[in-house]
Amino acid sequence: MTHFDLTEDQQDCLQEIINVAMGQASDQLARYLDTFVYLKVPSIEQVSSKHISDALNVEDQAAAVVSQGFFGYEGIRGEALLVYQPKDSDRLADLLGYDPDELTLEEQIIDLSSILTTTFLNVFASQINNQMSYSAPRFLPSNKSAFSEHIEQQSFNWDLALKVKISYQVTDYSFNCDMILLIPESAIINIAQVIDRILEEY
Template identity: 30%
Template sequence: MPAAAEILTEDQRDCYQELTNVAMGQAADRLARLLNAYVVLPIPKISVIENSDLNMALQGATGDSSVSAVCQGFIGAGISGEAMLMFNDASFASLASLMKYEGPLTQEAELELLMDTASVLIGACIHGIGDQLEIVFNQGHPVVLGQHCDLKDLVAYGNNGWDKALAIEIHYTIEHVNIDCELLLLFTEESVKTLNKKVDYLLD
């Protein structure tokens, strides 16, 4: 993608992938402890997307199934971004079982499960990347983008005025159970310039 060349070199991209590998490993460990289950670690996808490409990124993350999603902004050291966690709706029964949740699986119960998992995954990932770059990120309050919604609803929420962003996609699955979620980290174009300086320092 031509846009990527303007923002990232291959060395920088590789470095972001390594940083993400460490951070998502920490997040997976916390999730595994929460659920007492083995979390399958994926290879993170690092790309530069334009606002108009967001629907394609979300389509790749969610497929055609209905999803529930939480969004949380973060900021620190002149760097800002947004984390979006999307759960395949079929995951909730398995989540409830692993978390030993008792009672009917109402929409409120699903929301509680979604927020608990989002808190673990988003927090650990953001702080894991920040720790390696010596950045302290402050997180905003999580916002529910929708429950049992389709792609067009997520795109409407995600269209927040940026032109280009560094996108880090992490697909988490849990072994032997039907839990499937996607974490999408978006760093604004201005933030990437600052991030790249930090990454270049690591590369030197």
């Protein structure tokens, strides 16, 4: 992450903040579904806006994607994406306890995505003395070109972004989904300044 000029201490602090938020979101999901949720170690890396769709591995007709923008104080903002494989999204009605035809598949996916996104980001924000607001979740067409167009139309302009990928696995249902955060370079610089204040307190 050299382009963001984060020191080793800053990176370690950011990783810990992400871990805490990820754990809270996992716990919320586990309570909501009354089952155990397994977490992999999150991946954090730089990506270029020119290659973002490749970096996210979104293939034609391979996944359902829900996008939700988030906005905080001090220029902290980004895009949260929840990515589901078709075989997993088909299990959502049973997973969420809905009656058949109670909600459309799209509504079910948005419902689950909102829980994960807002829980994670609210905990993330609280740790850096911030507060998040959100755009309405948006169900994206499951094809690569439409996804790429959506990313290009985001309200923030960026060349580089920090990509945080968190994988949730619901063991009782053999269900998996990925939450991917895209944080533009300008927001990472602002987060680094907040992290410095946190580090100074210790």
